[in-house]
Amino acid sequence: MMLIDLDALAARVPDGALVAIPPDNSLTPAALARALVRRGVQGLRLVGVPIGGYAMDLLIGAGCVAEVETSAVTLGEHGFAPCFTRAVKQGAIRVHDATCPAIQTRLQAAEKGVPFLPLRGLLGSDILAHRPDWRVIDNPFADGSDPIVLLPALVPDVAIVHAALADAAGNLWVGRRRELATMAHAARITLATVEEVVPGNLLEDERMAAGVIGAAYVTAIARAERGAWPLAVLDRYGVDEPHLADYAKLARTPEGFLAYLDRFVRAAPARAAE
Amino acid sequence: MIEEILIAAIARLIADPSAPPVRHVAVGAASAIPAAACWLNVLQGADMRLSLLHRRTGNPFSEGSRELFDLAGQGRIDLFFLGGGQIDGEANLNLIGTGDWPGTEVRFPGSFGSAFMYMACPRTILFREEHSPRVLVPRVAHVSAPGVSPPGIWRRGHAQALVTGKCVFRFDPLRARFTLASVHPGESVDSIRAATGFAFDVPGEVPETAPPTGAERALLRGAVADRMLETYPEFCARVFGRRMETAA
Numbered sequence: 001m002m003l004i005d006l007d008a009l010a011a012r013v014p015d016g017a018l019v020a021i022p023p024d025n026s027l028t029p030a031a032l033a034r035a036l037v038r039r040g041v042q043g044l045r046l047v048g049v050p051i052g053g054y055a056m057d058l059l060i061g062a063g064c065v066a067e068v069e070t071s072a073v074t075l076g077e078h079g080f081a082p083c084f085t086r087a088v089k090q091g092a093i094r095v096h097d098a099t100c101p102a103i104q105t106r107l108q109a110a111e112k113g114v115p116f117l118p119l120r121g122l123l124g125s126d127i128l129a130h131r132p133d134w135r136v137i138d139n140p141f142a143d144g145s146d147p148i149v150l151l152p153a154l155v156p157d158v159a160i161v162h163a164a165l166a167d168a169a170g171n172l173w174v175g176r177r178r179e180l181a182t183m184a185h186a187a188r189i190t191l192a193t194v195e196e197v198v199p200g201n202l203l204e205d206e207r208m209a210a211g212v213i214g215a216a217y218v219t220a221i222a223r224a225e226r227g228a229w230p231l232a233v234l235d236r237y238g239v240d241e242p243h244l245a246d247y248a249k250l251a252r253t254p255e256g257f258l259a260y261l262d263r264f265v266r267a268a269p270a271r272a273a274e
Numbered sequence: 275m276i277e278e279i280l281i282a283a284i285a286r287l288i289a290d291p292s293a294p295p296v297r298h299v300a301v302g303a304a305s306a307i308p309a310a311a312c313w314l315n316v317l318q319g320a321d322m323r324l325s326l327l328h329r330r331t332g333n334p335f336s337e338g339s340r341e342l343f344d345l346a347g348q349g350r351i352d353l354f355f356l357g358g359g360q361i362d363g364e365a366n367l368n369l370i371g372t373g374d375w376p377g378t379e380v381r382f383p384g385s386f387g388s389a390f391m392y393m394a395c396p397r398t399i400l401f402r403e404e405h406s407p408r409v410l411v412p413r414v415a416h417v418s419a420p421g422v423s424p425p426g427i428w429r430r431g432h433a434q435a436l437v438t439g440k441c442v443f444r445f446d447p448l449r450a451r452f453t454l455a456s457v458h459p460g461e462s463v464d465s466i467r468a469a470t471g472f473a474f475d476v477p478g479e480v481p482e483t484a485p486p487t488g489a490e491r492a493l494l495r496g497a498v499a500d501r502m503l504e505t506y507p508e509f510c511a512r513v514f515g516r517r518m519e520t521a522a
Contacts, residue, residue, distance in 0.1 A: 023339070025328070026339065049339075050339060050386075050387075051383075051384065051386065070384060071384050071385055071386050071387065072369070072383040072384030072385065073383055073384060074383035074384070080381075080382075080383060081383065084381075085381045088371075088376060088377055088378065089377075089378055089379075089381060091378070097370060097376055097385060098385075099385050099386070099387055099388065099389035099390050099418075100339065100343060100386055100387035100390070101340065101343035101344075101387060101390045102389075104338075104339070104340040104343065108340070120347055120394060120428055121390035121391075121392070121393040121394055121428075122389050122390065122393075123420075123423065123427050123428070124417065124419075124423050124427065125385070125389040125418060125419055125420060126370070126375070126416045126417045126418070127370075127385055127389050128389075130375055130376070145426055146426075146428065147428075148428070176333060176335070176336045176337075176338070177338060178337050178338030178340075179338035179340065180338070181338070182338060182340065210336075
């Protein structure tokens with residue numbers, strides 16, 4: 001297993017990479033997102049699987065992002081994602097709007113190594129009208145006419161995830177958050193932060209094995225205790241709601257967002273905590 | 275409390291015997307009122323599986339976030355709730371924004387699963403508390419999910435109704451048109467007309483939306499609140515007067 005430090009992990013995300021990132025409720029690699037901001041990564045093309053939140057908004061606000069494909073970007077109860085909203089209005093990023101199962105289906109096609117998969121729905125939605133890369137065909141197995149959408153496989157350059165555990169064999173444990181496994185299976189490389197590194201091999205524990213992402217998919221791991229903060233990790237810790245509320249408030253203006261970066265992303269204490 | 279009236283209105287729509295049966299309902303994030311309506315029916319004996327997607331622990335699914343959509347694709351989710359930044363008179367939903375694509379004037383968060391779920395589920399209840407001409411528009415700026423589809427397009431169902439902070443509209447997919455079903459206390463046909471940007475039908479008699487019965491109200495403040503305290507603490511304190519410390 002390759003265990004490196006957080007900044008070394010961030011250095012492995014190339015400028016311009018197509019990067020898949022989990023939503024705010026699913027083991028978000030928030031500490032890694034902050035490390036990417038510190039590293040000054042440029043031109044990322046982010047894929048929200050299937051939506052984005054705090055981490056995506058932070059990367060957009062810090063000028064690290066050229067494009068996003070996502071089904072939404074939101075801070076949930078704390079309202080619209082301010083940097084995303086501002087960037088769309090200013091035309092600072094390109095947005096490829098999708099719908100949740102379309103992103104999952106595109107990753108599943110990549111998982112299987114097939115060029116496309118079909119998905120129901122979408123016909124009559126302007127999402128489809130704005131996706132020249134998606135196709136409509138007539139279901140070849142139907143008796144009559146039955147139009148259906150084909151979605152091309154989506155192979156991210158990098159999947160970034162946070163996991164509760166890594167083991168000595170380099171396996172990750174994400175519990176029931178299997179969308180992280182789909183991301184890792186589909187992507188060329190997977191970079192992970194973890195709460196804790198445990199001895200042994202989790203695949204040899206029948207009670208844990210179903211929640212594992214196998215080491216074959218995992219390129220490098222960095223330890224980041226509370227690495228999803230201010231977001232949650234399974235039953236280990238909850239969302240820091242007051243912090244997210246502060247973020248939502250500060251990020252409403254460019255000046256406020258810079259103050260947030262200074263205080264929580266670039267400042268030495270925050271870095272030491274990570 | 276207006277919230278308790280909305281909960282009662284949604285609970286009655288769910289239980290409506292003339293609509294397709296609900297064996298399994300899924301409720302998404304930030305949906306305290308729909309979730310409470312589902313719990314009210316379950317606790318009154320409705321034989322209905324309730325999958326609450328926003329639970330951090332004890333989430334109903336074990337295959338990741340795609341499982342909801344896989345279930346819906348198979349026809350195993352009978353009812354879902356959707357809203358919209360804009361909703362029009364043909365029940366089209368806009369969760370993209372206004373101005374040029376992709377929302378250069380006002381950008382909403384995005385379409386989530388709406389472009390799939392609206393067509394895969396036999397029933398959708400639309401819920402949007404803000405009832406104003408800027409939300410209920412003659413024609414949405416962009417269509418995240420269409421209210422109706424032409425013949426030959428795969429689709430299991432449509433909006434059953436639209437519940438707002440002022441009234442309940444029923445939706446007829448054959449005519450692609452809403453009918454005013456009831457107005458909440460303090461509202462009238464005229465006040466609804468003034469607050470609604472789209473045209474709709476009005477029957478001769480428009481009843482007032484029925485509030486919860488005494489027994490329903492007791493259930494909401496007791497057993498329903500017990501089940502919602504962890505996920506919606508602020509909502510339970512404000513609407514049911516319940517706080518975490520007093521939970522059994």
